[in-house]
Amino acid sequence: MATAINVPGALPRGRQPLIPSAVIATLVLILTEVMYFCALISAFNVIRAQLFGNWAPPGDVRLPVAATAFNTALLLASGVTVWLSARAYKYPEGRTKAQLLLLVTITLGACFVGFQGYEWVKLVQYGMTMRSGIFGATFFMIIGSHGIHVLAAVLVMAFLYMRMLQGRLSLGALQAMQVFWLFVVGVWPILYRLVYFA
């Protein structure tokens, strides 16, 4: 950032940003992400509408609606913990609390991916793959897109957690992570409703 301090002789005023750059950058990224998921959702609706009610998984496969409801609850809980963590991190005395809450968030996120992966293995064993038909293809496309986001975000959070332990994590970075995670958590119920209850 162009803080005036970096340049000898510059006027040391007026160059402090209101919102941390990392947060702005994340918000811009989320703009693209929102459009990405909007496209997937409309693609899903377009493809489904053309099958005139014949929208069903191949064979006698059933989507794990109840298990995924539990998974949804895990993810929503992690949204709360990341928010609390970023809030606590603002104050020096909240550091340990923030660490703990971030660890909880990472664990919840990892559980979400883990359970989902387990469900996927079962679905594939029952014969629903991306090539088994348009139902499987759209399912794995949408849920997989979201899953990759969760996985990537969990990995980045683990990295941030390490930096936090070393005392080298900035508040801006944590806030940016929080914004992104809240996005990942926020789209999930929409996708869950769309795909599992279609």
Next chain:
Amino acid sequence: MATQGHAAAANGHDAHGHGDHHELSFVQKYIFPLDHKIIGMQYLFTGILMGVIGALMSYAFRMQMAFPGKAVPPFGLITPEFYNSMVTNHGSIMIFWFAMPVLIAAFGNFLIPLMIGCDDMVFPRVNRLSYQIFLLSAIVLIASMFVPGGGFGGAWTSYPPLSASSVYNQTPYGAPMWLFAVALEFVAFLLGGINFITTLMNSRAPGMKMYNIPIVIWMIIIASILFMASVGPLIAGAVMLLFDQTIGTGFFDPVRGGDPVLWQHLFWFFGHPEVYVVLLPAMGIVAEVLPVFARKKLFAYKTVLWTAIATGVLSFVVWAHHQFVAGIDPRMANIFTVTTLLISVPVTEMLFVYIGTLYGASIQLTTPMLFAIAFIAEFLIGGVTGIFLGASGSDIYFHDTYFVLAHFHYTFIPIAVIAVFAGIYYWFPKMFGRFMNDFWGKVHFWGTAIPFNGIFLPLFYTGAAGDHRRSFDLLNFPELRQPNLIFARQFATISLLVMLGFQVIFFINFFYCMFRGRKAGANPWNANTLEWVAPSPPPHGNFAELPNCHRGPYEYSVPGRESDYWPQNEPAT
């Protein structure tokens, strides 16, 4: 305060340390630079190189159009597969690897920090990564033309089912590689766009308020936002298409429950905003050049800004005008006709504002000014012909003829060639500390502007007479064998050769003057914006002392002032 300290650490810039102007090795400085100016140069040179490659491709297929079946040196006989691959990669290169990197990435990287008065981008390392991914994407694209089966030939729009399966397109490796290259390129521009927007928000010179930001910076930022908002759907579509090609899903295959028109929606939802992504920065460059050489305030700054924003918003609701013959509901077509005609209103308004800037001015016809004025005149033709295509009734006839092709080249050439030349001639003194030769610049100007019309005016005519855009040999159609049509096609091709020839002058002028040109001072054009405060060429860190901003960017010939310009950083006395 603690917060802000953290924020500084968050963006990694602290490690970069502009404070100590230590000497960097050649590799650090030019191969893996963090400096926004060098990254801008990398984008500029890579983009221009790709533009040259794209131009040579156009030579190959234009020769085939004018003299079908004759050997074209050095390519030899043009086969249909080669022809299709050339057309496809020409279009893709010109839009994704020439227009975007040069207009947005090169000018954006070079100008944004200089014109808003800061020392570098907010995330220099992300910036460097952006260029590296871009370079990789270019390499993948070029490589895709040399794999077994040849380069992808399904047009830059890549419509399925042709593009979705190698059974149809016969390019088992070329098609996925093409798609992969495009996807990589989007990632590069995502990273760049994030950087641009964040830098503008957080690093402006103190005192630079919303209406003090130079128009070109606004335009690049608005274009970046448009890009970020429109690219998501295309990425989604591209992933699905890649799955269709590689693992055999059926997203776009009607036989297996998919929908090919879905791709068209996803593509054009991006594709139409994309044309404004390149248009707006070009408009911005022209807006910088005009006031300087008219020695007059830019007429109606706020109008330009708000019409640009209006154009951006409207550009999201016109995409289906590319699909009038794809079997969409006629009632939908009506809606999209209305929005398409609506969008030409703000664009026209911008052109009027530029003409208003010229009105009553004491114009200096330097080379950049000639290019800027030519932009207005030529783009006008492109915009006006868009109206005929936007009306769904007439488009049913015009669609996929050379009329469409002439239309969009009358928009793209002014944007990606004429405005880019205006920008290069104008900022060359800042980039390299020397002037380009003005006489040869003017020769180059006329040698570009006249043959350009010679290429595309005849194509309006042949298109209206029925020349189909995606045909390898038009002589297969008896009604297209008329001598006047053949003559028009040959005239266009000869004009292309002339235009390409004149570009040699530009390159000689460019590279000669980089080292031998007349030396330029910090502010050779007596311009107001902040980049002219820095030395030419600006050193690492840009400014000896970071400037503050005291007024708008276009205060020329202010009554009651001795000098006819008023730099933004000069305190009012």
